[in-house]
């Protein structure tokens with residue numbers, strides 16, 4: 093990008109980007125979006141006259157059909173949360189260019205190490221730096237990279253105007269974290285593949301969502317577009333009582349929100365990260381009472397598997 097900006101949080105970064113739009117503007121957005129972004133759009137920016145349509149952005153045709161005459165941007169997660177649907181960033185960016193819309197990619201789950209969205213044609217990438225980029229579950233941070241210099245000047249004006257900046261201590265922690273991003277990511281993905289494969293074979297587990305598995309619908313696209321599959325896994329257990337058992341009995345894996353750090357974390361999306369999304373939408377998306385999400389850390393993979401195994405018993 094021509095310029096990069098650091099914000100006090102991922103949400104501060106996304107909030108600042110919304111200042112690019114004005115009353116009457118419409119955005120097309122990923123439907124299984126990060127819950128905080130959904131809340132920001134629906135509960136805050138709607139009152140300023142912006143409107144949002146939520147679609148499955150892993151299907152370019154559905155995005156095309158959602159575009160209206162007043163659509164100014166696509167806000168897409170490159171890999172979605174928690175169902176890990178993969179967006180074809182190059183195809184979506186080309187569509188946006190054709191329609192005169194901005195293509196904004198929330199690339200938090202993959203990081204620039206695994207996919208370079210601006211090179212694929214996106215205008216803006218945004219990150220919760222609190223996740224993989226800082227990587228130690230000890231910092232809250234947002235990052236934005238903008239391709240075009242004139243657009244970057246606007247983004248700078250909005251950031252400065254809102255005062256949505258990152259403090260010096262958190263800037264230092266983020267820079268320190270980024271130094272080990274590549275090593276952490278490699279280890280985390282290796283662990284994630286091992287865990288996903290193990291979960292797939294467990295009798296207490298139904299569906300496993302991990303794009304590194306060959307049967308995942310986004311596997312081939314990711315193989316073309318990215319240099320890895322990331323370290324987020326979602327899976328369904330076969331019985332509701334297993335949810336509580338896993339959340340309460342895992343010891344190495346902590347029951348906690350957030351993701352992307354060196355420690356493995358397990359969450360219950362329906363009740364935690366996605367609690368602000370309408371029940372019908374959750375049901376339709378498959379974010380149900382059986383779905384758990386794992387953010388896989390850098391621990392020894394056999395220890396992680398042993399921890400899950402004992403929790404299932």
Ligand SMILES: *Cc1c(COP(=O)(O)O)cnc(C)c1O
Pocket residue numbers: 101102103104126128129169173198200201219220221222223232233234
């Ligand atoms: C966490 C997250 C955010 C928000 O970031 P904060 O740093 O927690 O404010 C936005 N998008 C995605 C995909 C996230 O995972």
